[in-house]
Amino acid sequence: MVYGKPLFDCAGAQIHAVCRQLATVVSINGVVDDTNIERVTAFVRRFVLAEKGFVLDLSGVTSFSPQGVSLLYGVDESCFATEVEWALITSAAVEDALGGVAAGFPVAASVPDALHRFAAGIDERRRLLPLLTKKTA
Known part of the structure; x- marks a missing residue:
């Protein structure tokens, strides 16, 4: 374990969460299978926070x-309930297992790509805010 960066080991899946300015990033490495899926899901969902984007990085899943x-x-359900935007980064193993289902999720190429999308969304909302709040005389 690295100081300041706790790692949760879940029967073959190593989970690491980092809260960044734009989003909480949860990275999973290793194996996600029938023996750990419920624990992994419960642990990951704890990090979906209101008013902060969420990135699920599965690029290290083998x-x-x-x-x-x-x-x-x-x-997806947790993000919808808390009204936060989220992004998924897949690995080849994840894409193979999903067989096209990933297309229904907000897939990003990388964590920086996902964070860039969140920043662009914030910038767009800030640009539109004065137009939406401007009172007509």
Whole structure:
């Protein structure tokens, strides 16, 4: 374990969460399968915070069971309930297991790409805010 960067080990999946200015980034490395999917999902969903984007980085996942899609639906549900934008970064193993289902989720190429999208969304809202609040005389 690295000081200041706690790692949660969940039966083959290593989970690391970092709260950044634009979003909370949860990275998973290793294996996500039937033996750990419920614990992984519960742990990951704890990090979906109101008013802060969420990035689920699965780029380090080496094996992903088809039942792993429940993790993605769980994150999607939590983000919808808290009204936050989210992004998914996949690995080849995740893409293979999902077989096209990932297309229904907000996929980004990388964590920096996801954070850039969140920043662009904030900039757009800031640009439009004066137009929306301007009173007509």
